């Protein structure tokens with residue numbers, strides 16, 4: 001269906017309603033209910049035992065660290081933690097679920113009634129509700145391709161069985177693909193700041209299911225919702241939501257009923273397609289897990305955990321803007337992870353002008369890293385190197401053009417800034433009398449241009465600046481040079 005054919009006028013008649021479920025694997029040393037290593041990338045079927053394989057008679061024992069991590073995440077997401085929550089069995093058959101059920105939480109989840117604030121295009125914040133956060137365990141993995149016999153066989157890796165998860169369910173509070181993107185991005189940041197998950201989407205430690213419906217603008221009643229499952233990148237979240245809104249609006253406009261169904265996003269074709277309809281949906285037959293007592297999280301544990309919440313991204317951003325004069329865009333980038341925020345602050349304290357330092361870090365270094373597809377820890381220029389560069393610029397000892405050239409050399413030769421600067425030692429000419437002398441010579445040698453300038457052709461100032469720059473081999477302080485040229489020509 002050519003969803004792009006929907007006009008913006010027609011789209012504007014409808015209000016999309018979006019809710020998101022996020023599964024996050026917890027970064028515990030061992031699994032949720034047994035002592036097996038919780039580790040991605042081990043040899044298949046090596047981190048398994050009778051408990052996570054669901055062998056008869058094996059009994060689960062809850063991992064205390066998983067409870068602490070889930071509680072910390074709940075509090076960071078402004079949820080109320082239930083003192084007594086209940087584990088439940090979610091029954092279904094799948095080859096990568098040897099027990100035949102998943103231990104989850106159903107009607108009494110660990111935490112409820114939370115929220116996070118996300119930025120909106122007009123610069124204000126919008127509050128997105130979080131319905132619940134519950135604990136559960138992951139299933140194993142079916143491997144359909146990449147092995148010698150994949151054409152005829154599906155293989156199973158059960159290492160992931162029993163990995164502790166939290167599922168975070170939002171209220172249907174989002175209205176645009178961008179809001180959905182902001183929600184998952186800000187949620188991930190908070191979880192990362194708490195250190196309870198690595199949120200690595202490529203390895204599946206963070207996965208999203210998105211619910212989308214549309215209703216006529218102003219209507220109370222919700223439209224039929226469609227679930228898009230297993231989105232494994234935030235770009236796909238945004239694209240799938242956009243596609244799904246247009247698909248549903250087109251159906252409603254045609255008078256066709258929307259099926260309540262589960263769909264999958266195909267990133268190669270940029271479309272969703274049906275996976276199963278509601279009639280085929282599971283009835284999980286939840287019942288309380290008989291092998292685990294109720295989970296009790298005491299008031300004392302909640303209060304002790306609350307003290308462990310780090311300064312979270314939104315307040316931290318606001319503080320960096322206030323304390324260091326950062327732009328909102330730069331503050332967002334340097335606080336993307338808690339370690340980048342800490343590194344920024346440690347260096348900002350050493351530099352003369354933190355905003356200048358932030359600009360170099362984000363634009364000059366960040367831009368080069370991005371162009372070369374490198375991660376920040378692969379940068380040849382250390383934070384101290386950027387501090388040195390920012391201060392040289394601040395003191396007018398080098399021009400920004402010279403600085404760019406030095407950074408280029410750093411990246412070409414994979415050397416830190418200090419070493420490159422010590423070797424190349426470019427100098428900026430900020431000596432007023434030396435520059436005045438050069439300008440005087442140029443004015444004397446180009447009387448026609450001077451005359452035209454004084455007759456009103458002010459753009460000719462650029463000609464003199466360019467000539468003077470050439471005469472100094474690009475080492476003149478550009479701001480000072482501009483000022484002196486204008487003064488001379490006007491005088």
Ligand SMILES: [Zn+2]
Nearest residue numbers: 034036049052
């Ligand atoms: Zn195990």
